[in-house]
Amino acid sequence: MSDDGLLGLVRTATPNVVRRSFALKFFIALLCIGLLVGSVGALGTQQMTAEFEQQVLDEHATTAKQEADSLANWNRQNSRFAETMARSQPVRAGNVSAMQRRFDREMRERNFDADDQPNLHYVDTGTGVVAASTKSNYRGESVDILNETVQSALDTGSATVITDAYTDTPTLESPQPRIAYVTPVGPSTDAVVVYTVPLQMRTGTLSGTGTSTSMVVGGDNQVLFHELNNDLLRTPYGEDNGAPAAARESGPADPGALRAGPAHGALNGTASMAGQEYVVGYAQVLDTDWVVLVHTDIETAYGTVRSVANRGLVATALGIAAIGAIGAVLGRNTANALSRLTKKTEAMQRGDLDVEIRSGRVDTVGRLHDGFAAMRDSLQDRIDEAERERKRAEVSREEVIETNAYLQETAATYSEVMERAAAGDLTQRMATDGEHDAMDAIAGDFNEMITELEKTTGQLKRFAEQVEESGTVVGSSAASVKDAAEQVAESVQTISDDAHVQRENLQRATESVDAAVAALDDGDVAAARDELDSVAGTLTEVADATEHTMAEAENVAGAAEEQAAELNEVSRRADELVRYVRPLHDVLDRFETESEHQFVFTGGPSLGEGERDD
Incomplete structure (x- = not known):
């Protein structure tokens, strides 16, 4: 469809009351602009919010991935330590006293706190006795003194095994949640080295976004490590948010994040998360079924973007209001100026060319006033010129009338003179007056x-x-x-x-x-x-x-x-x-003359005999 056809269709569809009113058309245009600005602002804010929310999700996934990589390194370090102890000379030689000294020295050199000190055990699986241990009450005891989880991992084969989390036997003085690294000593013996590590060693070391709560759950979805609260260790995670399952399904190389809540279970025991919606980033720890979970409540996670979005909406609203205010002022001034100009042009149309057309504006409306003023002056000049021409025409007409009257009068006089001359009065003369x-x-x-x-x-x-x-x-x-x-x-x-x-x-x-x-x-x-x-x-x-x-x-x-x-x-x-x-x-004799003219007859021979007139 051509532009003219489209404009014609718009004009046809537009009511006459709108087409005749510049102010109404300006208001509708201003309303459309406001709606457009509002829509663009809302869409822009929505898009910005969506992008920021995705960025928050990506940040949580990245944080979870970093923590999972850190735990994987920690596991490797602990596994290597256990393997190093298993390959040490005293252990290979089966010298219990020597290996006991080595175990004690290693623990002292690592300078662990007494409350969360790891333990090393040398277990002869053939005899079922704990031959050496950094815990004195374990030495010489049956393997039954070990936790069932550890006992089930003693038959490791040729590789190091990381056990599930467990709690020491309650009969011990300080039962703690732990995990164990079980490493076989070698093919020539049935002994293994067991390295047990308290879970609280990682409590306080988990990283986060600064306002997040991080924890690690095991394969049974119980809390292995918590960022702050040791009391939550070995408690059910209790969240049906699908994050652990999603992490294990995607694998260690593909972390992710999602929005969940309200918080309950172990997460509800964290004061900052109690009963709130949150964002959770997840990542699986390499070579384990552990899952790192990084949580941030919605208000904290999206507070910035919501604040920015709210400011954007406020700015959009203020922009619309400013457009409306400015448009109303400009539209009102322009409409009033055009209305005044219309009334003055209508007065000019009625013949009042003395109407004053003046505007202090320098924009298009001002130039329009100047144009109408110039048109009025030009029209007035043309009317004045036409009036002068009319007066000159009237004077010429009067002169023509006078000339015609003179010519008719003179012609009548000449006619009388000619009539008298034609009647025989040759003394008549036509008078000249120098008029024509x-x-x-x-x-x-x-x-x-x-x-x-x-x-x-x-x-x-x-x-x-x-x-x-x-x-x-x-x-x-x-x-x-x-x-x-x-x-x-x-x-x-x-x-x-x-x-x-x-x-x-x-x-x-x-x-x-x-x-x-x-x-x-x-x-x-x-x-x-x-x-x-x-x-x-x-x-x-x-x-x-x-x-x-x-x-x-x-x-x-x-x-x-x-x-x-x-x-x-x-x-x-x-x-x-x-x-x-x-x-x-x-x-x-009918002709009258005043001049006498002599006529001279000359003499001649006598008339001879001639013919008679018949």
């Missing part, structure tokens, strides 16, 4: 155009008047200038056609001006200017037509001058000229 270059350019172009048109129209009016006057004059003498009149008539017809063309051109100019006004009404200044350019072109055509008309008029004047002699014919043609010129005059 394009409108001023339109006005300048229009004024220039209308000025040219006014001039042209004035010339045409003047020409019409002069033609009318000339027609009257010619009419009075037209009888004699028939050909000139006919020529004039043709020229006048041409002029009439040109005037008609000029009228159409002027009509187109008027329509173009209207289109320009409409474009100005729509705010399309470029289109209006194009229309006015079209008007200028039309007026240029009118001017060209006018020049052509003037040329034709000059031709008329020349013809009239050349045919001056033919006045009768001219009179008739003049009547017709007046009839054709008057409508042109009426049309041109």
Whole structure:
């Protein structure tokens, strides 16, 4: 499963009330950490306790093994001593007096205490008599004076025999628990040397852990040696802990230890062990069925580790408490800081950008506050910039509205001027105020155009008047200038056609001006200017037509001058000229002009006989 899938599963399984609360999530995380620390501490303490307990068991097994090795050496030393005595010259020679002196000297040299002094006996098994002995009351006595355990070991064969523990005959003055080392003197005789050793010789010499109680039990599980108490010798061990059996089963090379109790039997007679559980280490003594047992009560054996374990548990508990306290403080501070930051961000979301976002922390939460503060400042700057842009847009909009209003007003004024000009008032001019270059350019172009048109129209009016006057004059003498009149008539017809063309051109100019006004009404200044350019072109055509008309008029004047002699014919043609010129005059008279333009008629030959106008 991917991380996203696992996280998604966790989110799905987590209640919403937990997901929405940082403090609750932090508390749960802190609880998990505490449980983890507690578990690790408990497991660590348990493992440490188990390791220490095993170490205690190993130490007891090692101590028991050391004591078993020490007893094995002690047995070997005693066996060698007995064998040395059996091989000594007096014993081999069978010289009783000499061997008695040797036995006494050996005991004196070993400097034993009187209470626990070992004894040497020379027993003639053939006669059944104790021939020599360090105990004077044994000399010359029957072997029956010896303990039954010793008597059963007299037939040793060729090897030294270590007897079981026994107690001297009660008839003796100081009966003591002992063991005996029985060694044959040699194959040539039936005698043996018996070396008896009090068990209490080892009492007080058994080693331990300093707080332990050590003892040695024999094959019958009776106490052979005790670390402190001689009164427990030859008493039943009485413990059903399996240690002696385990030691004999594993053998001398494999010591061990176990936990047992409560103590009873011989162990219960030791004050430090009475009724308590204990640890016992065991080891079998080499070449015997003896078992060394080293005991320590549980409180002493495990007291250190239990103290350490308890301190570990206390430390774990204190660690959990510290984690809880620190986590609670940090979590509370962090949760409060995040809660305050959340409220401030909600205030920002509602539009309150004046909220103060500040934290004295330098950690991630502090940087988060700084980030939100920077975001708030940036947002405020952007809002201020947007407000400034909005205000500038409003100002621009107002300027556009004012400009549109100005353009509409100016266009309306220009339209009125154009309408009056189109109606024939060529004295109209468009005013310029320097407010708008394009409108001023339109006005300048229009004024220039209308000025040219006014001039042209004035010339045409003047020409019409002069033609009318000339027609009257010619009419009075037209009888004699028939050909000139006919020529004039043709020229006048041409002029009439040109005037008609000029009228159409002027009509187109008027329509173009209207289109320009409409474009100005729509705010399309470029289109209006194009229309006015079209008007200028039309007026240029009118001017060209006018020049052509003037040329034709000059031709008329020349013809009239050349045919001056033919006045009768001219009179008739003049009547017709007046009839054709008057409508042109009426049309041109619709245009009002302030400028007067002289039109000069040049003389020419009299009108000849020409064609009459149909």
